[in-house]
Amino acid sequence: MVGGLTVAISHTDHETDDYSLVEASVSHMSELDEKQLMLYAHMANLVNLILQFPNIDLKEIVENFSKF
Numbered sequence: 001m002v003g004g005l006t007v008a009i010s011h012t013d014h015e016t017d018d019y020s021l022v023e024a025s026v027s028h029m030s031e032l033d034e035k036q037l038m039l040y041a042h043m044a045n046l047v048n049l050i051l052q053f054p055n056i057d058l059k060e061i062v063e064n065f066s067k068f
Helices: 015-029 034-050 058-065
Strands: none
Touching: none
């Protein structure tokens, strides 16, 4: 969880599930300042890069992210 918003990483492609997450996050966005929005944008880019490697150990990555 970062800034009150839970970030989920998944290998599956469920457009309706993804839409629900986006819909929930949009209502949260109005409460964020520019610095938090930039953080979320960087996190989204990292997730996008990570998901390009199907054999990557997501558990290890999440554990490393949670240390910061």
